[in-house]
Amino acid sequence: MHEHIAEAVKEPHVVTVPPGAICLRFETMKLYAALGAVRHLLDTGLVKPGDTLVDSSSGIYAHALALACHRHGLRCHIVGSTTVDRTLRVQLEILGATLEQVRPSRNLRLDQNLRVERISQLLRENPHFHWMRQYHDAVHYLGYRDVADLIRKEVPEGPLTLVGGVGTGASTGAVATYLREAGRDVRLVGVQPFGSVTFGAEHVLDPDMIIAGIGSSIPFQNVRHDLYDRIHWVNFDYATSGAVALLRASGIFAGLSAGAAYLAARWELQRDTTRTCVFFAADTGHRYVDSAYSRHADAVAPGAMRPHEVAGQGALRHPWSAMDWPPAGAPEAQGDGRPQRSPHPLHPRSLPQPENV
Incomplete structure (x- = not known):
């Protein structure tokens, strides 16, 4: 028995979704x-x-x-x-x-x-x-250790591809960190809207995009870019189509970030069938009924949507682009050429004062 509704509400449903991905469907992931x-x-x-x-x-x-x-x-x-x-x-x-x-x-x-x-x-x-x-x-990383533990219990052993909105950095980044610390092979795929500065897409605007929760117009210190292996940018129309497709395929009624993550997960499954793909549906779809779901008759079929695979942010374009991270031509780190992963998210850092954010 839970002492408060918050502990009960936070628990996600773990659902297999065609064509073989696993969705963690939250009511309120944060x-x-x-x-x-x-x-x-x-x-x-x-x-x-x-x-x-x-x-x-x-x-x-x-x-x-x-x-x-x-x-x-x-x-x-x-x-x-x-x-x-x-x-x-x-x-x-x-x-x-x-x-x-x-x-x-x-x-x-x-x-x-x-x-x-x-x-x-x-x-x-x-x-x-x-x-x-x-x-x-x-400090916002701490609570996601429980999500990582849930994935370890519910998802079969083996390499994972984890897909979800980047947002403030303390969800997908945190879960991947704790899974990796536990020894799991995790490829982390982040989802972004066009116009977000977080991974350098501020020059490609999407005036219809309303899923501010997965992107940013200001730098977020909780986003650790070195944790991510791939980034997908999805515009409003395709995120809406993805959300509609997710509802039709699985009955999961979720927000636009889940629709974008579903598209990215389907694509990553095609690219590598040897890994189990887990994607996040961070919230329900209720607040998107009028702005997005009401357009379901115009939704693009999931099989007709595919990303532009690009090598750098300068080539990003609507409606959907995807890129390996770090991008081609980025300065190489020591060792294997990848940015080195910090051992723990709660490392010392200088936080901005309110006036300087």
Whole structure:
């Protein structure tokens, strides 16, 4: 029996999905990040019950942090994206969290910059607030050890290809880190939207893209580029088509990042059939019904979609591009020519002050 709904909700369903991939379908994947971080902060005395935790969110992390704060008797304040819908706003209000949303914007860069500027202002006005820094504080890696342990138990032994949104870096990057530390052979494939700076696609815009949770207009310190072996960039239309195809093939109703990850997983399975492919569906599809799922009649069939395989970011193009990482021509590291992997994600690092993010 769980002591709080947060512990029950975080558990994913492990589902086999045609044509042979395994999907970890979460209701709110970032509960792992939020619960792990909050427990660590309480255990180390950095925060105490009654303190206020504050952060920026496009929606998923807002819900996760509100539940974690409710679980541990903390206050929660969210600076939200315009993608935070009425259903989530009402839940946050009842949970005792406070939410303020930045002014409407269809531009990922402007939306995230506005949220970061507001966080900086809040911390100047309320220096006792604890900024969670989901984008920059590696404490958010900790909770994902449980996901890695679940994969080790549920997925047959052998080499893995792990596919999912890069986002803040503390999901796919963390799970791959803990699996590798346990000795598992893992190829990590990250999914990005066009326009994201994280892997250098800011010059290829996608005005319709609304899945801000898997991309960024600002550098995220939690993203460790050396962890990734491949990157896929998927635009809004193809992410929508992938989400529709996933629902038709498996009954899994998930967000657009899951649709993009499903396309990437199908492609990676074709490229290497010797590895088990596991992909993440990080949230449900409810907030994308009007903007994406309502267009299901126009969805492209999955067999008709294939990426442009490119050698560098300069060749990226819509609707879908894929590239080995590091890209061709990148400076080689010592040893085998690959960037060296840090032994543990919680290595010492200098975190930015709010004014400098």
